[in-house]
Amino acid sequence: MTRSGQEYLASLRDGREVWLDGERVADVTRHPAFRNTAASIARLYDLAHDSAHTAELTEDGVHRAFLVPRDHAGLVARRRAHKVWAEAGYGFLGRTPDCMAAGATGFAAAPGVFTTGAFDGADHARAWHRRLAEGDLYAAFTLTNPQSDRTRPASEQEEDDLVVRVVAEKDGGIVVRGAKTIGTAAVFADEVVVGTIEPLAPQDVEHALSFTLPLATPGLTLVSRTSYEGRARSVFDNPLSARFDENDALLVCDDVFVPWERVLTYRNTDTTFRMWWDTPAYVNFVHQGATRFWTKLEFLTGLAILLTRANNTHELPQVVQAIGRLMGRVAQAKAFVLAAEASFEEVDGGRGGVRPGKEISYAQRIVAGELYPAALQEIKLLAGGGVIQLPASGADLLHPELGPLVRKYIRSPGHGAEERIKLLKLAWDALGSEFAARHEQYERFYHGAPHVYLTQQAWEGDTASCEALVRSCLAGYGLSEGTVRPGHGLSEETVQR
Incomplete structure (x- = not known):
């Protein structure tokens, strides 16, 4: 229980x-x-x-x-559970109890x-x-x-x-x-x-x-x-x-x-x-981690939107485009989770249920390490210098002498000082604090060093299909298809047409 x-x-x-x-x-x-x-x-x-x-x-x-998932629906149900817990920590709690639980389930499956x-x-x-x-x-x-x-x-x-x-x-x-x-x-x-x-x-x-x-x-x-x-x-x-x-x-x-x-x-x-x-343990880790990462990008994008509204810049074309890029990154993070589930693979001939698709799961490791720093950079540009000039403590708002000064000078149209400071302190904790720096490094190396997972992707990915597609193209033509005139990339037949 x-x-x-x-x-x-x-x-x-x-x-x-x-x-x-x-x-x-x-x-x-x-x-x-x-x-x-x-x-x-x-x-x-x-x-x-x-x-x-x-x-x-x-x-x-x-x-x-x-629970060992037996089909696609089982993977979806597990992901929804991961998502509830990820949202409770806004994506900042990485190794919640469901992480190794999914790993242990992978051991039991094979x-x-x-x-x-x-x-x-x-x-x-x-x-x-x-x-x-x-x-x-x-x-x-x-x-x-x-x-x-x-x-x-x-x-x-x-x-x-x-x-x-x-x-x-x-x-x-x-x-x-x-x-x-x-x-x-x-x-x-x-x-x-x-x-x-x-x-x-x-x-x-x-x-x-x-x-x-x-x-x-x-x-x-x-x-x-x-x-x-x-x-x-x-x-x-x-x-x-x-x-x-x-x-x-x-x-x-x-x-x-x-x-x-x-x-x-x-x-x-x-x-x-x-x-x-060789068990589902690692791809189960990725399933939980990718769901959390998707949630974390949702949170950061929501933070960016609120910052632009507080700065009254949210309708500027370049700001709208920046939010669009962030929303695109959220969609990418979500797509990897859904695609890994949809490309599920049987474990031990089905006796161990199913696991998320390995190729898509491994690819998520690459993309996450690249998306996170890019998203942070985008949001830092949107935040501007407001996250730097903040009261040392929220207690300044309650101080009989400092309070009136802070409330007068640290505000924006439609956003009182307390509301604005609260938002900016949240932003700094996510973007610029020592805690934030640890999280950026954490996401870069969440699934190991790049030289490890990039090499593994090359080994595990379906390189044969990529090669086969090009070989089929090469096999579809040759010198017998027509004479090539010097200096032109068109066959005689094409020129005649």
Whole structure:
């Protein structure tokens, strides 16, 4: 059954080890660097648990992200659930609970990928998916290795415990040591998946594993980056960063014990890589992420429209054209989601249901990283300098001496000072703050580095059809079709006509 928001918050008070600014955080649900975002995620659970959106978000008491879609309609139903949660965070909460839920569902749809001669993790993958679904648990993931020497594989770094690896086997499980980075939203999750989404060298066998753990596991430490929520002055002054900073953390394993039933892949470089790509897990990530991205562009475009109205420039031809470009980008983002669903593919001959079309899903990764910076640039030009000259705090409006000055000079026709400042502070938080800068970088690398996804698109895309189309054209004519006169591109026959 689904959990309420309060039940979710209670689950975070489990003694997990989270560090920020040299301080161990006793309770992320009450700490000023995390509490508002935790409350925002709790609201997502309330929407699913008991609200007007419950039927859209769940089926038979389970969130739709945990259900294996059996046809196109199933994909559409899952996307509508993704959209409800994306709109609740205006697209700024990327790794909401439905993200890894969809990934775990991808594992359950094709568990055979986890079966090898030396280790069989198929039952473990199915059991983990079932445990998440039945408990309505929030799982995050950490798949990125620390950025050390990129020219060397994991096993050849200067220190042997930089990247998570196996250091011992015991009767009941294994002991792991090392780190993973960019654990987005891990601070707020119930469990974490630790693995590797990039290819591993054959000698990296000790690093070739994936497993799941509760966040309160002894020896597991999360080191948080700067909290934008913690730096926010108020919700009025920083309306996005004060409520939707999902955080990113370094995950460190200090001789952490992992029970065998929580190990998904073990000492197999091929399976540890393929579990993301040969199951629907990764395209399920893209389905959720693309739906959120579409929602985020809708929000930014709406912000641009309101800014032009506040500036009284919305009827200028060049401004209308700029809004048209933004609306076109929203339509592109939407089209990728719908096209991926429409081009669905069967999983394991239909036994694992269906997944969004891989080619369109992979292409969305390319377009999103290009659309987002372009949209920001467009909106910044529309906003002008008004987002720079703002009161340090909304409290200035209430000050007996400053208030009259602010209300007199920071307004526009039809928009009072409070309304205008509120809008401009929202715009700055989305466009120019440190929170905004993180989101631009986040969207550029949301699905990995460009050199990775561009190469993968070339490999996975239907290049043969593109070649075949040109070859059919070349095959349709030749020198025998007519004599070409020197200096002309027309055949004799064409000239005669």
